[in-house]
Amino acid sequence: MDLMYNSTRNAGNQVTASQAILKGLADDGGLYVPERIPELDTPLASLAGMSYQETAYAVMKQFLTDYSEEELKDCIRSAYDDKFDTEEIAPLHTAGDAHYLELFHGATIAFKDMALSILPYLMTTAAKKNHETHEIVILTATSGDTGKAALAGFADVPGTRIIVFYPKHGVSPVQEKQMVTQKGANTCVIGILGNFDDAQSGVKRLFADKTLAQELREQGFCFSSANSINIGRLVPQIVYYVYAYGRLLKDGRLSAGEPMNVVVPTGNFGNILAAFYAKNMGLPIGKLICASNENKVLFDFFETGVYDRNREFVLTSSPSMDILISSNLERLIYHASGRDAAANAALMRQLSESGRYTVTEEMRAQMCDFAGGYATEEQTFAEIRRVYEESGYILDTHTAVASSVYHNRFAGECGSVPVVIASTASPYKFARSVMTAIDEEKYGVMDDFALIDELQKLAGTAVPRAIEEIRNAPVLHDTVIEKDEMEAAVKRFLLS
Numbered sequence: 001m002d003l004m005y006n007s008t009r010n011a012g013n014q015v016t017a018s019q020a021i022l023k024g025l026a027d028d029g030g031l032y033v034p035e036r037i038p039e040l041d042t043p044l045a046s047l048a049g050m051s052y053q054e055t056a057y058a059v060m061k062q063f064l065t066d067y068s069e070e071e072l073k074d075c076i077r078s079a080y081d082d083k084f085d086t087e088e089i090a091p092l093h094t095a096g097d098a099h100y101l102e103l104f105h106g107a108t109i110a111f112k113d114m115a116l117s118i119l120p121y122l123m124t125t126a127a128k129k130n131h132e133t134h135e136i137v138i139l140t141a142t143s144g145d146t147g148k149a150a151l152a153g154f155a156d157v158p159g160t161r162i163i164v165f166y167p168k169h170g171v172s173p174v175q176e177k178q179m180v181t182q183k184g185a186n187t188c189v190i191g192i193l194g195n196f197d198d199a200q201s202g203v204k205r206l207f208a209d210k211t212l213a214q215e216l217r218e219q220g221f222c223f224s225s226a227n228s229i230n231i232g233r234l235v236p237q238i239v240y241y242v243y244a245y246g247r248l249l250k251d252g253r254l255s256a257g258e259p260m261n262v263v264v265p266t267g268n269f270g271n272i273l274a275a276f277y278a279k280n281m282g283l284p285i286g287k288l289i290c291a292s293n294e295n296k297v298l299f300d301f302f303e304t305g306v307y308d309r310n311r312e313f314v315l316t317s318s319p320s321m322d323i324l325i326s327s328n329l330e331r332l333i334y335h336a337s338g339r340d341a342a343a344n345a346a347l348m349r350q351l352s353e354s355g356r357y358t359v360t361e362e363m364r365a366q367m368c369d370f371a372g373g374y375a376t377e378e379q380t381f382a383e384i385r386r387v388y389e390e391s392g393y394i395l396d397t398h399t400a401v402a403s404s405v406y407h408n409r410f411a412g413e414c415g416s417v418p419v420v421i422a423s424t425a426s427p428y429k430f431a432r433s434v435m436t437a438i439d440e441e442k443y444g445v446m447d448d449f450a451l452i453d454e455l456q457k458l459a460g461t462a463v464p465r466a467i468e469e470i471r472n473a474p475v476l477h478d479t480v481i482e483k484d485e486m487e488a489a490v491k492r493f494l495l496s
């Protein structure tokens with residue numbers, strides 16, 4: 001029996017894993033969730049001896065049951081290869097009293113590579129299985145990192161095209177340069193005059209537009225998504241939590257069955273939701289600590305049970321977390337409501353109409369594994385400095401938000417339980433913020449690539465290929481549009 005997937009907004013809408021991956025978002029606007037969370041059927045003790053690829057297979061076969069063993073192993077082998085600069089794929093680096101799970105060793109040096117390296121393979125396999133003959137158009141909204149990782153994954157993949165919308169004034173210089181220099185005839189990158197929420201809402205509207213879908217189907221196209229609303233993003237993200245547990249076991253930091261805590265710098269709630277799934281598969285995770293930057297809508301939600309996006313959108317030094325509508329929270333709300341699609345749909349309607357909803361006390365009780373924290377810009381910079389001065393290890397700004405939240409709010413009460421902090425980006429991607437955090441007077445005046453060279457001297461790690469590649473690369477995409485021109489831009493790219 002295959003594990004089926006339901007929409008969070010309509011219990012009747014059931015599809016297989018490969019169909020859910022192909023579609024991205026359900027027709028009713030809901031997100032696909034597995035009808036139950038499968039068990040990890042690998043004994044915990046044996047995780048210590050497993051490679052990343054073996055761990056990936058052990059996790060993914062439980063969720064993607066309509067893929068054959070051979071298909072899944074092919075996808076895994078093609079994804080987690082020398083695109084990553086370490087055979088470990090996701091090494092665990094211990095600094096001070098924390099273990100940083102480095103998720104930035106892929107092609108675009110942010111954690112999005114962990115899932116977006118495999119999504120194109122899962123998607124093209126799904127297209128074959130389901131006899132999809134239309135060209136798949138990946139529509140993506142990005143707060144900076146998903147865009148490049150999705151472009152790198154889908155560039156020149158036959159049978160696909162990819163369109164990325166990013167907030168023109170809301171990403172770091174390196175993030176923008178990475179995207180606008182993307183090669184590949186099937187790629188399209190567009191800046192919008194708005195923030196990430198505008199980009200994400202615009203993409204969701206395009207998905208929901210039945211007339212547009214029909215018109216494009218007639219021209220040979222169908223839409224899918226590379227955002228973490230696609231279950232094909234979430235499942236591969238569960239893997240590295242299981243892998244991290246195996247590393248802690250191997251290093252003798254805990255014995256099989258003992259818990260670890262995880263801290264995740266959060267924006268769209270995809271990464272931490274994957275940790276929640278890992279826990280519900282049976283992985284011993286104690287607390288799931290959700291770390292926000294100054295856009296602390298999730299912190300307030302976990303404190304009060306009220307989700308309220310009616311507030312100022314703050315541009316911070318951790319742009320990939322500058323989000324006020326965290327899409328994947330919908331999946332948690334659905335679980336917490338006892339899989340009540342109608343109740344969830346009502347809350348989501350409130351969110352789109354008034355920007356706000358309140359969950360019941362019973363639902364809050366279902367979310368008690370989560371704890372929230374946030375770091376101000378000042379605290380984030382102070383954390384980069386502290387960790388560097390105490391251990392010589394350099395955190396990027398997003399990871400520093402998580403690290404700050406842990407040290408300032410949770411370290412005391414967590415005692416000796418080992419903590420895994422998701423390290424979501426290479427410091428090279430945010431060199432300006434990182435270096436000014438370390439010494440503003442000295443580095444504040446230098447240009448971006450000079451800062452990268454200085455960072456290399458301090459960190460002693462090689463400058464990643466992803467950075468070298470963009471140093472002199474020509475800009476290939478320079479379209480900038482108003483946020484209400486997204487549909488026209490899509491048609492221009494596909495139909496001209």
Ligand SMILES: *Cc1c(COP(=O)(O)O)cnc(C)c1O
Binds near residue numbers: 228265270398425
């Ligand atoms: C995307 C991203 C995040 C946020 O992850 P979500 O899954 O959206 O919560 C954090 N840090 C970095 C560097 C990212 O790219």
